[in-house]
Amino acid sequence: MKVDFKRKAYIGIWRFMIPLPQVMIKKDIRTMAEAICRKTADVSDEERKVHRFIVMTLTETNEPVTSEYIAENLDMPIDRIRAIVDKLEEMKIFLYRYNSQGINWAYPVTAEKVVHKMAFSTGEQCNAA
Structure with missing residues (x-):
């Protein structure tokens, strides 16, 4: 079985991959991006x-x-x-x-x-x- 993961976010629960709703993803994406940028800013x-x-x-x-x-x-x-x-x-x-x-x-x-x-x-x- 081939699954297309493009533009989708999944959460793994046991042996299953469950898609997350787009509303949930968009809500937290800016916060996650800002946190990653802060954390990696000091990497030369x-x-x-x-x-x-x-x-x-x-x-x-x-x-x-x-x-x-x-x-x-x-x-x-x-x-x-x-x-x-x-x-x-x-x-x-x-x-x-x-x-x-x-x-x-x-x-x-x-x-x-x-x-x-x-x-x-x-x-x-x-x-x-």
């Missing part, structure tokens, strides 16, 4: 570059990404990478380390085995966060 281009690299690496390897690996591949000092990773993790919207030295989760993907999968037009698949 360098921090975004690190986040993007982590996401791409997670999609390719499905393995946690270490700070050392990031520093080596982006040719940046390890201390700077650790500071960026700590900041992004502290913000609780970009990445998370769970039970390892590596980064397990970077929105929108994860290295953990989950039921939600993302599939790309190229045929590649990864775990969705």
